[in-house]
Amino acid sequence: MKTITCLHCEEQFSGETPEAVQMAMLPHYKEAHKEVINTVNEEGKKEWFAEFNRRWEAAAEE
Numbered sequence: 001m002k003t004i005t006c007l008h009c010e011e012q013f014s015g016e017t018p019e020a021v022q023m024a025m026l027p028h029y030k031e032a033h034k035e036v037i038n039t040v041n042e043e044g045k046k047e048w049f050a051e052f053n054r055r056w057e058a059a060a061e062e
């Protein structure tokens with residue numbers, strides 16, 4: 001299990017896999033970061049996943 005901080009605020013999400021954490025973040029993004037969901041382009045998505053993966057790799061297993 002790893003805990004990742006939201007890329008747009010300080011909220012934290014935990015899960016066994018990167019996909020599980022991303023699924024947990026999605027409703028949060030829809031609620032708290034609607035403008036990100038609504039305005040992100042393909043390049044922005046790539047950057048989001050790249051940053052997410054960096055954080056996932058850096059996070060300690062709990």
Ligand SMILES: [Zn+2]
Pocket residue numbers: 006007008009010011028032033
């Ligand atoms: Zn957030």
